[in-house]
Structure formats: structure tokens, C-alpha cells
Amino acid sequence: MTGPARTGIPAPHPAAIIAFVSSILASFGLTIVYALGGQPQLEGTLLAVALGGLGIGIVVWAKELLIPEEITQEREPEPSPSAVREAAEAALRAGGEQITRHRLLARLLLATLGALGLAAVFPIRSLGPSPGRSLFHTEWTPGALVVDDVGRALGIHDLEIDSVVTVFPEGHVGSPVSQSLLIRVEPDSLTLPPERLAWAPQGYIAFSKICTHVGCPVGLYEARSHLLLCPCHQSTFDVLRGAARVFGPATRSLPQLPLMVGADGLLRARSDFMEPVGPGFWDRP
Amino acid sequence: MIRRLVLWLDDRLGAAAFARQALRKAFPDHWAFMLGEIALYCFILLVLTGTFLTFFFTASGQDVVYHASGAVDASLDGVRMSAAYASVLQISFAVRAGLVMRQIHHWTALVFVAAIVVHMTRIFFTGAFRRPREVNWIVGMSLLLLGLAEGFTGYSLPDDLLSGTGIRIAYSVALSIPVVGTWLAFLFFGGEFPTPIVIGRLLVIHIMMLPGLLTAAIGVHLAIVWHQKHTQFPGSGRTEGNVVGSPLWPNYAMKSAGLAFLVFAVLALLGGLVQINPVWLYGPYTPTTASSPAQPDWYIGWLEGILRLFPSWDIRLFGHTIPGPFFPGVLFPAVFLTAILLWPFIESRVTRDDAPHHLLDRPRDVPWRSGVGAGVLTFAALLTLAGSNDVLARFFGVPVERITDGLRVALVVVPAGLGYATYAVCRDLKAGERLPERARFRIRLRRAAGGGFEEEDAPGRAGRSETGGKGTS
Numbered sequence: 001m002t003g004p005a006r007t008g009i010p011a012p013h014p015a016a017i018i019a020f021v022s023s024i025l026a027s028f029g030l031t032i033v034y035a036l037g038g039q040p041q042l043e044g045t046l047l048a049v050a051l052g053g054l055g056i057g058i059v060v061w062a063k064e065l066l067i068p069e070e071i072t073q074e075r076e077p078e079p080s081p082s083a084v085r086e087a088a089e090a091a092l093r094a095g096g097e098q099i100t101r102h103r104l105l106a107r108l109l110l111a112t113l114g115a116l117g118l119a120a121v122f123p124i125r126s127l128g129p130s131p132g133r134s135l136f137h138t139e140w141t142p143g144a145l146v147v148d149d150v151g152r153a154l155g156i157h158d159l160e161i162d163s164v165v166t167v168f169p170e171g172h173v174g175s176p177v178s179q180s181l182l183i184r185v186e187p188d189s190l191t192l193p194p195e196r197l198a199w200a201p202q203g204y205i206a207f208s209k210i211c212t213h214v215g216c217p218v219g220l221y222e223a224r225s226h227l228l229l230c231p232c233h234q235s236t237f238d239v240l241r242g243a244a245r246v247f248g249p250a251t252r253s254l255p256q257l258p259l260m261v262g263a264d265g266l267l268r269a270r271s272d273f274m275e276p277v278g279p280g281f282w283d284r285p
Numbered sequence: 286m287i288r289r290l291v292l293w294l295d296d297r298l299g300a301a302a303f304a305r306q307a308l309r310k311a312f313p314d315h316w317a318f319m320l321g322e323i324a325l326y327c328f329i330l331l332v333l334t335g336t337f338l339t340f341f342f343t344a345s346g347q348d349v350v351y352h353a354s355g356a357v358d359a360s361l362d363g364v365r366m367s368a369a370y371a372s373v374l375q376i377s378f379a380v381r382a383g384l385v386m387r388q389i390h391h392w393t394a395l396v397f398v399a400a401i402v403v404h405m406t407r408i409f410f411t412g413a414f415r416r417p418r419e420v421n422w423i424v425g426m427s428l429l430l431l432g433l434a435e436g437f438t439g440y441s442l443p444d445d446l447l448s449g450t451g452i453r454i455a456y457s458v459a460l461s462i463p464v465v466g467t468w469l470a471f472l473f474f475g476g477e478f479p480t481p482i483v484i485g486r487l488l489v490i491h492i493m494m495l496p497g498l499l500t501a502a503i504g505v506h507l508a509i510v511w512h513q514k515h516t517q518f519p520g521s522g523r524t525e526g527n528v529v530g531s532p533l534w535p536n537y538a539m540k541s542a543g544l545a546f547l548v549f550a551v552l553a554l555l556g557g558l559v560q561i562n563p564v565w566l567y568g569p570y571t572p573t574t575a576s577s578p579a580q581p582d583w584y585i586g587w588l589e590g591i592l593r594l595f596p597s598w599d600i601r602l603f604g605h606t607i608p609g610p611f612f613p614g615v616l617f618p619a620v621f622l623t624a625i626l627l628w629p630f631i632e633s634r635v636t637r638d639d640a641p642h643h644l645l646d647r648p649r650d651v652p653w654r655s656g657v658g659a660g661v662l663t664f665a666a667l668l669t670l671a672g673s674n675d676v677l678a679r680f681f682g683v684p685v686e687r688i689t690d691g692l693r694v695a696l697v698v699v700p701a702g703l704g705y706a707t708y709a710v711c712r713d714l715k716a717g718e719r720l721p722e723r724a725r726f727r728i729r730l731r732r733a734a735g736g737g738f739e740e741e742d743a744p745g746r747a748g749r750s751e752t753g754g755k756g757t758s
Contacts, residue, residue, distance in 0.1 A: 034381060034382060037381065038381040038382050040384045040385045040388070040557060041557050041558055042557070043382055043385040043557055044385050044388070044389070044553050044554060044555075044556050044557005044558055045554065045557050045558065047385070047550075047553035047557065048550045048551070048553040048554035048557065049550075050550075051546045051547075051549040051550035051553055052546070052547060052550030052551075052554075054546040054550075055543050055544070055545070055546030055547035055548075055549070055550055056543070056547070057543075058539055058540075058542050058543035058546065059539075059540065059543035059544070059547070061539060061543075062535075062536060062539035062540045062543055063540075066535055066536050066539060068531075068536070069531060069532055069536060070529060070530065070531065071309065071311045071529070071530070071531070071532050072311065072522060072527050072528070072529045073310070073311045073514075073527060073528050073529075074526060074527050075514055075525075075526055075527060075528055075643060077641070078417045078513070078641060124472065125472075127472040127473065127475060128471040128472040128473070128474065128475045128476055129471060129475075129476050130468075130471070131467040131468060131470075131471045131477075134476075134477050135467065135477065149573070166573055174571070174572075174573065176478065176479055176572030176573070177477065179572065179573045209573065213457075213592075213597075213609070213610065214453070214454045214457035214458060214592065214610050214614075215453050215454070215456070215457040215478070216450060216453060216454070216575045217572065217573050217574055217575050219574060219575050219577070220577065230575075231575045231576065231577030231578070231579060231675075232450060232454065232575060232579060233592055233593045234593065234674065234675055234685050234689070235597075245597065247686055248593075248597065248689075249592060249593060249594075249595055249596070249597050249609060249610075249613075250597055250609075251597040251598065251599035251608070251609045252599065278457070279457040279460055279461065279608060279610065280460075280461060280599060280606045280607075280608025280609065280610075281460045281461070281466060281467045281606065281608060282462075282463050282464055282465075282466055282467055282605050282606060282607070283467060283605065283606075284605075284606040284608075285601075285604050285605075285606070
């Protein structure tokens with residue numbers, strides 16, 4: 001590669017020339033593609049050629065044309081010489097003593113900084129409201145109509161056996177906290193605690209849709225096995241046993257929504273859920 | 286011209302003394318020393334592409350109706366969504382060069398964290414964290430944590446169905462912290478999930494707070510490397526007291542600049558040709574739906590995995606609950622990451638070695654450390670795998686319960702086994718090197734005139750015809 005140039009400089013490496021020229025051409029191409037309206041695949045490819053040509057050219061230059069040089073340098077030990085260390089320590093101490101010898105003032109200074117720090121913490125409180133009891137209730141109220149995701153009230157003839165629909169309290173369609181699953185099963189197949197049997201009139205049973213693990217919507221229902229499956233972490237709940245957890249990291253059953261049938265044949269909530277819905281938290285009993 | 290500028294600067298800053306030394310600073314050459322540089326160049330590209338994206342992103346959870354601009358997003362025309370999601374669709378379809386910028390940004394984020402992890406792996410297995418570099422190990426570990434947080438906040442911004450579910454999970458994990466969890470979650474989210482305000486907060490964290498901290502920490506990291514000088518592998522002329530390598534100017538600077546552009550080129554190619562995070566396929570986030578299968582970006586996979594594998598334990602006491610997700614979601618990562626952070630001190634306590642080291646180990650030189658490293662990497666890899674247990678179940682046609690139980694067992698057995706195997710291999714390699722007689726197993730063959738092979742007589746291996754017999758077959 002070392003051609004007989006007049007100053008003894010090695011001839012330019014052909015690979016570097018090709019690389020740089022390709023890069024220039026790709027950059028022009030990029031401009032044209034952009035001006036014509038852009039095209040993601042072409043943009044990416046041309047940008048890659050423009051950058052890659054530049055990179056290859058520089059690497060070839062570094063490897064082939066620079067004079068390889070290996071230099072050896074001494075390391076200084078990390079610690080400073082002991083005299084320097086002592087001098088630094090003495091300087092720190094001498095200055096510090098000028099402050100600490102006024103004991104009252106020094107303590108007051110600390111107290112002042114502490115008080116200021118405390119005062120400065122309080123604006124953090126502005127970031128959000130107090131949790132209060134908000135995690136303990138939803139928008140389900142006694143007598144609230146059970147409506148689907150377009151707000152249509154659901155009655156006892158609206159679901160086939162083994163079908164499922166996401167429901168909300170009337171007036172709160174799409175509510176993230178009140179979202180529930182309404183499932184219709186054969187009434188005889190349910191195994192529920194006695195006090196909760198009345199909550200599932202004619203096989204219509206409803207559960208909070210929020211997974212008790214980390215709150216994903218429990219979106220998958222396998223009608224054959226009557227299992228509800230959370231798509232996030234595979235917690236599985238058995239509908240026939242009151243959405244008891246059968247597998248996965250969730251620790252609690254899905255809360256059951258007490259239902260009743262009104263005189264008009266429409267499904268209504270008897271009340272709100274009897275326990276907080278969704279993932280656990282410290283104040284949950 | 287250059288001369289006058291240099292003189293002008295030196296007159297005012299006295300920069301010549303520094304420049305003279307800096308330009309001739311020795312940088313040891315080894316391919317493995319470039320891994321950290323790859324991370325650095327990824328960061329630069331992230332800032333460049335990210336700045337472009339910021340000009341078009343709307344950090345708002347406010348409801349809007351989307352108007353499609355082409356054929357790809359036609360199915361989303363008229364759909365209600367957050368302004369954030371709509372602006373990401375616009376970046377992808379309406380902003381010229383927007384999609385390629387977005388995809389390069391995302392790919393670079395994936396490679397950024399990967400480069401940091403591989404770089405730290407190199408540091409670990411070569412013992413480069415030992416005194417006096419414990420401080421820089423801690424700075425580096427902070428960079429990894431900042432990188433993880435950057436990644437998570439970044440991919441949460443588009444407010445698509447996948448990322449919204451991720452935020453949902455993060456909220457619930459925050460909620461699980463004993464005593465203060467509810468308050469923490471409410472303060473950060475500005476109320477009970479979901480809140481329209483959180484995207485704006487994530488953006489401030491993603492484009493201001495974390496990049497600021499990253500920039501500062503990278504500065505400290507490089508300044509310490511510069512000041513302490515780079516480590517080097519043992520070799521002729523290399524001692525604990527010197528550093529042997531290429532001068533910064535021009536050799537090392539040119540090579541490093543070349544590497545930078547090659548890294549950019551690969552990422553541009555990925556961003557242009559390999560689709561990443563196609564949010565228009567996931568749809569806008571709604572709290573009542575979730576996609577399946579749902580996996581986070583790769584570097585969050587280990588956290589997703591432990592959430593899936595951890596047994597369902599709630600602790601209830603005195604009318605309070607410590608919710609199950611606290612243990613895998615908060616406690617485990619805190620302990621795991623703290624142990625890695627403190628590793629230099631743990632090791633020096635175990636080995637009672639507090640001496641400064643500038644010459645690197647090879648992995649075989651300290652078999653027990655390499656064993657621990659292999660075990661920890663295997664552990665993290667298995668957790669990442671567990672983050673896709675539903676995908677694995679579908680792929681192998683096995684119930685997800687089997688996969689989960691199998692992974693729980695594997696999580697204990699496989700890291701221990703691979704860790705021990707690594708230890709044993711390193712120990713044998715190390716022992717083998719100490720025996721000079723190994724040389725006698727080297728056989729030199731010669732092509733015979735008749736066409737076959739015959740053994741050459743080599744010094745020191747006379748009388749070992751049994752191995753010779755195999756060699757000439």
C-alpha cells in the first residue's frame with residue numbers, strides 16, 4: 001500500500017477511499033429520499049451506509065495508515081504522599097474548628113438547615129391527593145344498573161350460558177376501578193359460601209375485573225373449564241368457586257359483586273363490593 | 286490558524302500543559318475495552334434522536350380523536366385515545382423521518398443497556414473492579430440503574446396498550462410497599478390509577494432528570510477512568526506500575542471515532558429495517574383491556590420473570606397487609622442490585638485482598654469469582670426467560686403451570702450447576718497452565734514422501750509412542 005509518494009506518505013488506502021465515497025453518496029441519497037417525502041427503510045439503510053462508510057474509512061485509516069505506536073507510561077500510586085495527606089487533613093480540621101468552636105451558632109446552623117429542609121419537603125405533598133378511603137370503594141352503588149361497554153342495561157335474558165361480558169355501573173362506562181366481569185353459568189354448578197349464593201341470581205355472577213396481583217384486567221375466560229386467566233402473570237381463578245385463585249402469583253380471589261334482578265328483569269348491584277378491589281396495599285385489612 | 290488558536294487558548298487557560306500530556310496518554314488496546322465505549326456512543330445517539338422526538342411528542346393523557354394520515358394507521362381513524370398515543374402515531378406516520386428516528390431511538394435504548402451489562406460482565410470477570418476502582422464500579426452500577434429507569438420511563442411514554450399495562454404494574458408494585466406504598470403511589474401518579482397527569486411526569490423524568498443524572502455520572506465515570514488510567518491484561522513489559530497502549534492522539538482517537546460511527550451505522554440499519562415497538566398494532570391504552578402475550582423490553586424481563594415465578598404470599602398482620610408483589614417487585618431487586626453494587630467490598634472481604642490492582646485477571650485466574658459470575662448471569666437469564674413463561678408454554682405446547690414450576694426448580698438448580706461447572710473448568714484450566722509438561726502432548730506431524738503422515742521427533746517427548754500412535758493414524 002505504500003506507494004512512492006513524493007513526501008514518503010503512504011498512498012491512500014483504496015478501502016478507505018471506497019468507504020468515504022460510499023458515505024458521501026449515501027448522504028446525498030438520504031437528502032433526495034427525504035426531499036421526495038421520505039421512506040423509513042431507505043432512510044435507515046442510507047443512513048447506515050453514510051455512517052458505516054465513515055466508520056469503516058476511519059478504522060481503515062487508523063489501522064493501515066497511522067504509524068502504530070505503543071507507549072509505556074508510569075502509574076503514580078493513588079494515595080497522595082503522606083505529607084500531602086496530613087496537610088489536607090490539617091487544613092480541613094483548622095477550617096472546621098473555626099466553625100465548631102462557636103458551639104451555639106454551629107448547632108443553630110444545623111437546626112436552621114434542618115428546618116429549611118423540612119419546609120422544602122412539604123411541596124411534595126402537592127403532587128397528589130391523600131389516598132383516604134379511595135381504594136376501599138368503587139362506583140357500584142345499591143341498585144345501580146349493570147351496563148355493558150356501550151351503556152346498554154343487561155337483563156336476565158341477555159347472556160348465553162358460559163358467556164362473559166365486561167360490565168360497569170350505570171353512568172360509569174369504562175371505569176377503571178368499577179370494571180367487572182359478568183358471567184352466566186348453570187346455577188347448580190356454583191359452589192359459593194351460603195351468604196354469597198343470593199349474589200348470583202339465576203347463574204349470573206359478577207367479579208371485579210382487576211387482578212388482585214398487580215391489577216391487570218383479567219381478560220381471558222375459558223368457558224369449558226370456567227377459569228378466568230390474567231394475561232399479565234397467568235393468575236388463574238375458578239369462576240364456579242367464587243373466582244378463587246387456583247394458580248399464579250395472585251394471593252386473593254377476585255371480589256364478587258353482589259347482584260340482584262329488578263322487577264323489570266334487569267340486573268342491578270345489591271351494593272358495592274364487600275372488600276377493596278384490585279392489588280393489595282398496606283391499609284387493606 | 287490552528288497555531289494561533291492554540292496560543293490564544295493557552296494564553297488564557299494554560300491549556301498546553303494539559304494538552305501535551307493528554308494527547309500522549311496511553312490507552313491499552315483490547316477488544317473487550319470497547320464495550321463501555323459502545324454504551325457511551327449509544328447514549329450520544331439516544332440524546333440526538335430523543336431530542337428530535339421531543340419536538341413532536343405530546344405528554345398528555347387527554348382524550349383526543351385520531352385522524353389517520355395513511356393506509357397503515359387507517360384502522361385507528363376516529364378512535365379515541367390519549368394525546369400522547371396520538372402524537373406517537375403522528376411521529377410514526379406523519380412526521381417525515383419520524384418513524385426511523387423513533388425506531389433508532391428504541392433500538393439504541395435496547396443496545397445501550399445491553400452494552401452496559403456486557404461491559405460490567407467484562408469488568409467483573411477480569412476483576413477490574415478491585416481497588417482502586419471500587420468507586421467507579423459504584424458509578425457504573427448507578428449508570429446501569431439510571432439506564433433501566435430511562436428505558437422504562439421511555440417505553441411507557443407512548444401510552445399504548447402494552448406500555449400502559451406496564452405503568453399499571455409499576456403502580457401496583459409501588460402500592461405494595463409497606464406503610465408508605467399507598468402514599469407513594471398516589472403522590473407519583475397524582476391520585477388513584479389511572480391518571481392523565483402521569484405521562485407528563487414520566488416525560489420530565491425521561492428527558493430531564495434522568496438524562497441530567499446520566500450525563501453527570503458518565504462525566505464522573507470517564508474522569509475517574511482518565512485519572513486512574515485504564516487497566517491492562519498482563520503481558521511482556523506490562524506491570525502493576527505502568528500502562529502500555531496506543532497514544533490518545535491520533536491512534537486511539539481515530540479507532541474510537543471509527544467505532545462510534547460503526548455503532549451508529551448498525552443502529553441506523555436496525556432502526557430502518559427491523560420493526561420495533563409497533564405501537565399502532567397494540568392500540569391505545571384502556572384500563573379494561575390487556576394484550577396477550579405481553580412482554581416488556583428485554584432489560585425489564587428479569588423483574589417480570591420474578592413477578593411471575595414468586596409464590597403467592599400475602600402477609601397480614603395487625604389489620605395490615607404486606608401484598609405479595611412487594612417481595613419480588615421491590616425487596617428482591619433491592620437486595621440483588623445492592624449485592625452487585627457492593628461486590629468489590631464483598632470480594633475483598635472474602636479474599637482479604639485489599640491491595641491495588643491494575644493488571645487484569647483472566648476469568649480462569651479466580652475460579653470462584655467466575656463461578657459466582659456465571660451463576661448470577663444464569664439466574665438473571667432464567668428470570669428473563671420466566672418473563673415469557675406464557676410464550677414458552679405456547680411454543681412447547683405445555684401448560685403454563687408446568688413451565689412455571691419447572692422454571693422455579695431451574696432457578697435454584699441451573700445457576701448452581703453452571704456456576705460450579707464454570708468454577709471447575711476455570712480451576713482445571715488454571716491448574717493445567719502451571720504444568721510445563723503439558724508441552725509434551727503437542728505432536729508435530731510431517732507429510733511423508735509416500736503420502737501418509739509421520740511424527741516428527743520433538744524435544745522432550747521421546748518415549749511417548751502411545752500418543753504418537755494415535756497421531757499417525
